[in-house]
Amino acid sequence: MMDNPSMAAARRVLVVDDSRVVRKIARGMLETAGFAVDEAGDGAEALNRLRACPVDAVLLDWNMPVMNGIECLRGLRAEFGDNNPVVILCTTENDPGFIVSAIEAGAQEYIMKPFDEAILLGKFAQLGLLGACA
Numbered sequence: 536m537m538d539n540p541s542m543a544a545a546r547r548v549l550v551v552d553d554s555r556v557v558r559k560i561a562r563g564m565l566e567t568a569g570f571a572v573d574e575a576g577d578g579a580e581a582l583n584r585l586r587a588c589p590v591d592a593v594l595l596d597w598n599m600p601v602m603n604g605i606e607c608l609r610g611l612r613a614e615f616g617d618n619n620p621v622v623i624l625c626t627t628e629n630d631p632g633f634i635v636s637a638i639e640a641g642a643q644e645y646i647m648k649p650f651d652e653a654i655l656l657g658k659f660a661q662l663g664l665l666g667a668c669a
Contacts, residue, residue, distance in 0.1 A: 545571040546664055547588070551567070551607065552625070553583040553598040557648070561594055566667060578607025585611065590620050592664055594614045594655075597626030597633070605640050612641040621662050625650070
């Protein structure tokens with residue numbers, strides 16, 4: 536299996552959300568687009584997974600128990616650098632101040648819940664992550 540070029544080219548994404556349903560839906564959308572997907576239920580679990588297996592992108596929920604998305608993002612940037620992995624913060628918060636906070640903390644993009652496949656994959660395409668998967 537490791538010699539399969541399509542498997543080697545798959546971009547890796549970590550979906551971080553405390554809702555199993557949201558993780559499952561996002562995972563399905565991303566896997567259908569050719570991404571290899573892993574999941575985490577909170578920010579602390581996400582950082583542990585990233586230490587064990589780096590990814591190309593993180594879809595990161597804002598509101599979670601244990602460690603929220605902004606805390607996770609700040610920790611991720613402190614540990615892994617400013618641009619890698621790409622982070623798309625995902626939340627129900629629509630206040631412009633939240634968006635500014637997310638970008639200042641190091642997110643490259645921001646999407647609102649609920650999202651659909653076109654919105655999610657559109658953000659990945661906008662960030663240059665989608666073309667290599669198809």
